[in-house]
Amino acid sequence: MAPLDQDPVWLRSVCPHDCPSTCALEVEKLGPDQIGKVRGNALNDYTSGVICAKVAAYRERVHHPDRLTQPLRRIGTKGDGNFQPLSWDDAIDEVAEAFQKAEQKYGPETVWPYHFAGTMGLVQRDVIHGFRHALGYSREDETICVATAVAGWMAGHGKVWGADPREMQVSDMIVVWGGNPVATQVNVMTHITKARKERGAKLYVIDPYRTPTAALADVHLCLQPGTDGALACAMMHVLFRDGYADHEYMARYTDVPAELEAHLQTKTPAWAAAITGLSVAEIEDFAKAYGQTERAFIRVGYGFTRSRNGTANMHAVSCLPAVTGNWRHKGGGALHTNRNMFGVDQSLVRAIDCLDTSKRALDMSRIGRVLLNEPESLLGGPPVTAMIMQNINPVEVAPETHRVIEGLRRDDLFVCVHEQLPTATTAFADIVLPATMFLEHDDLYQGSGHMYLQVGRKIIEPLGEARSNVQVLSALARRLGCDHELFTLDAWEIIDRSLRASGYPGADDVAEAGWVDCTLPFDDAHFLNGFPNPDGKFHFKPDWSKIGSDFETMPTLPDHMAVIDAATPEKPYRLVAAPARRFLNTSFTETPTSIKKEHRPTALIHPDTLGKLGLTDGDEVTLGNDLGAVSVHAKSFDGVQADVVIVEGIWPNRYFKDGVGINALTSADRAYPNGGAVFHDTAVWMRPTADIAP
């Protein structure tokens, strides 16, 4: 490993952002607290020396002039963002006293530690679970990202892993379903490009708009949002009808192939065409190409699952390789993520010895409803009157922005936000604590889109008085009188003990080696020794009651589940709030290069619709529904169906005319059957902003 104590020098690190690529990085250290360039590690054969432009320019973020450098106490009205400095000791005292006061009145569940994936490190991200468990606070139902996708994949497979992503290099057909790797996990394109160049592999993209990835594809199926299950069913109909189904494979590896075949009789391409907006020929051609290609690899994304029927859609799509049996072939099968592959023992960092599952788990996507004391969202417990937030900006990333803001304005709510840069959420905090960035602390990372476990060591000194999540929660826990061992350890000790408890080498050894390759043997990754369900089979007919409590509405066998926020005469358009290429949620919305390239919040609207609305390129258009209204600039875009509108982001609220962003329109309704945010499942009206009375 490159030495850690010579300047200037390139040092090994790991990208901590919420992206399945979890790139192996090399960082140029220019001084004790200064970095220069950041590049991909060429020796790691998944990263292959390639990283996205936003992280390559990371010096803009780590040395940003707006970084929070000292603890702050609010002196103005909530939301105004007026603060004055205070010492760390005083800040920890004030937070602890607020938590104790809240607990005396309502009991420990009134405190809600709130977090998500602002950092993906298994220690700095997850120590907040240890904190909540050890102190007996409310738990968090982590619905905002992968809940639907994971539940849908689990329903069929039993565990979440899949084919080695490097196998895409030897595929003849790669299907990117509901993802946009050019923008959101660039390394996937490295492997796809190799297969296209060296083998003439065909790239198919399934997405409701012509993303940069779809623009590069051989075939783009531009379907209606929330209809992927219908497309998958029609494909399976063709696979059975035309003799592409592998009956021998299904007899050995799947649960009810005959029932599935009978069920699919009516799921014809014409049936799916009416639902998806695709043509019968597009569906027939896609199904035939898939059926004829043994080495067909489906890279299953997240986007298409962020819908009320997203779990059912994921399950339907994941049935495809179990029908053709192309799990048998190298370069065949599918991958969603490898989250269950690594087996890292997190019992220490999550203080599992203190876990009390009778404590309520509040739905994080419903933070607005929780803070407005909606009884259903409080799950029968007390109001939330004290919070600490780490790695998250709910005022901009959670659904139902207006409710979130109204809830955070409550006078009887105390909020501490531990953050790297000022956000729309820090403006509502009572206490703001400065947080380290990944180059300023130690952490442990598993690659959800690949198979490497990596350690990222601190490279530079923290800016100002910034402290890590482990440092802050340990200090707070101790101040609250908690004597759990977790809060006596530093991050490196937690990493070391977690690795050893999992059967891996210790932290120093992993850091020295750079990474641990956790690749499963081919037969295990491809489920050729059976699927990790109790009967060893893939389930076309899952027991949905084991997946979530709202199981009664789930289709028994793969189907189109018609529970989406469908277009109506009053709201005739379907909105997809997709990720922008240079942002990652609201991270990187502060860096000048990203802002310059993304330009401004924009609605991509089909030219026919634009004309029908009396708009031209650059005009302001207002999108609205029962939750609110948002104005953006319109852009003519023919890579979308006429009644679908795309707004990429997440642009911070301050960039919008009325001070609220796109999540003012997205709902906190729970996906079936186990919850999950439904960011791409929104019916809206659209009108020229000029026609709307002020």
Ligand code: SF4
């Ligand atoms: S592609 Fe993803 S993992 Fe890689 S550097 Fe960019 S954000 Fe990080």
